[in-house]
Amino acid sequence: VEWSDSERKTIASVWGKIKVDKIGPQTLARVLIVYPWTQRYFGSFGNLSSASAVLANLKVANHGKTVLNALDKAVKNLDGIKATYSELSQLHCNTLNVDPDNFRLLADCLTIVVATSFRSEFNPAVQATWQKFLSVVVAALSSRYH
Ligand code: HEM
DSSP: OOOOHHHHHHHHHHHHHOOHHHHHHHHHHHHHHHSGGGGGGGGGGOOOSSHHHHHHOHHHHHHHHHHHHHHHHHHTTGGGHHHHTHHHHHIIIIISOOOTHHHHHHHHHHHHHHHHHHGGGSOHHHHHHHHHHHHHHHHHHHTTOO
16 A cells, blocks of 8 residues: 555544544444444443443443554554554454454444544545545454455
8 A cells, every 4th residue: 555645644643633542432332332243242341232331331441442552553554554463363363253344344433433523624535544544454454364
């Protein structure tokens, strides 16, 4: 993947404004509420029985932060995203048995959470670059599946 200087700037700028402790929990909660079949992977997380239970669940919030913190590595290493996520891809495939289609669902929920948080600042050009970045992340996380 090629990144123009303006794309690099946009990704750094969006990432710089993302509060991981707020956006992470909201993103994972949305995945679990909007696509409830994803709850099957989080059997050890306790009560996920309603939207309000998911939103109040501290394990969901903490894991949402973990997932978003993992994105920092991609932002800081735009030219080597595939290698950056090689181990994480293997973990999700071999150990966690997560269907890779779910990476796209999480990426889409993240875009929606960022959009509702940034409002008009998240204009179409910014969205296009942000989604390009997330597509590369999703491809990297899927790259070690077999
Ligand atoms: C664990 C990142 C998407 C399910 C993890 C961990 C990270 C991570 C960093 C912790 C790994 C460790 O402990 O060494 C990501 C990223 C994602 C993503 C960056 C996408 C951008 C997903 C999706 C699902 C999922 C879509 C399922 C729908 C899990 C599960 C665990 C896990 C079940 C183990 C949780 C636990 O029991 O603590 N992920 N993940 N992940 N991930 Fe993902």
